Structures are given as C-alpha cells and as structure tokens.
Amino acid sequence: MDDLLRLPGRTTRTCCARSIVAAISKKEKLPKAESRNTYRSCESHVCLYLRPHLAHIRRDKLSVAHPDGMFDAIVEHNDLIAEYRASGDPCKVAAVK
Template sequence: MSRNMYRSYESHVRLYLRPHLATVRRDRLRVGHLDAMFEASVERNEQIAEYRASGDPRKIEAVKWQRPVGPTSLHRIKETLRAILRPAVDQGLRRRPGSATTGSSTTCSSLSPMAVHCTRPTSRTG
C-alpha cells in the first residue's frame, strides 16, 4: 500500500468511520448505521455553511479550519469502508451456518487502514 493511500485510509477511519461506527459490532453493522453516518456528514456540511454565513465571529471561529465533505470525498470514504469490510464479508460468506464465528463480536472501533492490507477500493458500487 502506498504512503498516500495509507494516509487517505487512516484519515477516513479517524475522522469519519470510527467516530460514527466505533460502538457498532461488525456483525451488527447495517445500512442504517451507514446512512446515519453519511447523513451526519451532510448535516455537518450544512452547519459549517450556516456558521460561515451567519456573520457571528464566534460561529465563524468555531468552524475556522473545518472543510465541508464534498461528494467525491464521501465516495472515497465509502470505498475505504468497502475495502476494510470486504475481508470480513468474504470470511463470513465462507463460513457454514452454525460454525464458530471467531472475531464476529469485534466492534468497528477496531477499523484500521492496515486491515485492508494491499487491496485497493474498486470503482464498483453495491
């Protein structure tokens, strides 16, 4: 994995994935959790724009160094999440029903850019 890819994955995990998904067990992760995470990002974008337009120096200062998350960044965050979870999904698909599920109780706080090893996110959706 290149240094830039690692830095990108690490920032996505640190800034977006871990704060929203850290308390969710991987085997309990559902689309609703992801929808809430992305909705929170959109709401934060709206708050940043509102604070900047308010003219209130305190509000402007509160978002001084914060940037809105654009559509391209949201897509890249999805790709990072996909790359991190793909091995877990593949592993779950290879298990037989009723077999031991070691590691299934791991929470998403254990998300790590190193978990993706050298896999690159694909441009496929789904």
C-alpha cells in the first residue's frame, strides 16, 4: 500500500506521496484537492520550496539532512527579506517584493 502524506493546513485531504514526488520532479501535476485554494496552496509549496531544494535528489538518495537543509535555506531567505525590508533602502525593498 502506498505511503500517505497528510497535506499541511486545515484540510484532512490526503494524497499519495508518490504524487507529491512526481509533482516535485515535474513528471505529473498534483492530484486535485477538494478545494481550489487547497490545491493552489499545495502547488505553491511544491513550486517555491520543495522543487528548488529537493528535485535534483533521487528518491533513494534522499535523507533527513536534505529537508533540514531546505528548512535552513528558507529561514536564511526569510532573514534576508526581513533585513532588506528593515534597511529602508528602496532598491533592497523592491528586490524582495
């Protein structure tokens, strides 16, 4: 039986982990969710976070360190955005919009 992955958020909709992996590697689209907003949210997470950080890694080579690195990169990027916005420099602020 396929491993199930619960999507984040309020939804109780589950989808197959293989579908998520296929969507990350651009082989398939995500399975349609009950709500259009849930689908859009999941799709944006795949496009913004999962695909850029994990798509180049083969599934059999994926380890716990890979998602940890992804989360570290997200935190660093968010810190950079906060720094640019706090600088008051219009060029930096425009760069992170």
